[in-house]
């Protein structure tokens with residue numbers, strides 16, 4: 001069966017989570033949330049900024065400024081333009097896949113264009129970038145993955161999602177799709193995070209992107 005491979009962007013195609021979360025932690029500290037980088041990543045990686053603001057209020061009791069979303073977008077874009085790198089082996093992996101691909105990210109399209117463009121891999125996915133801003137509910141709801149599949153003309157049972165975050169894996173399972181957990185980003189540690197991603201619903205975990213074609217072909 002030819003599978004549609006739906007890639008998450010941050011932490012899967014581009015190594016953006018560490019610099020972005022260092023910035024987010026500093027911003028939260030300056031607004032009264034006492035939080036370090038590890039807890040920031042554990043709490044917020046994989047979520048939209050709107051959801052992050054909701055969690056800041058619910059979990060930490062801090063109401064972030066009204067301009068939180070545009071301000072963090074602007075600051076993050078500055079940092080990522082300087083610091084983002086591609087995950088090793090993405091071009092080779094995509095080239096080795098037997099079927100179509102797309103990207104489905106909690107970030108907005110402009111952020112995907114920035115990170116994928118800066119790292120020289122945007123041409124692999126041009127015209128097939130889907131954002132949580134296009135649907136009602138972000139991850140862990142299934143909306144974004146279902147929307148991406150529909151846009152690509154695929155049914156959920158012929159889709160496999162590649163994700164680095166528990167919320168993304170939960171979203172993939174809720175969408176009725178197969179799911180692979182990826183631990184190759186610099187914010188992930190394969191031995192530390194493997195079980196967490198399995199618990200979130202991953203069928204398999206892998207840490208080297210060039211292994212993806214053989215994993216997908218075996219599904």
Ligand SMILES: [Mg+2]
Pocket residue numbers: 008009010011012045046163164165168
């Ligand atoms: Mg991610």
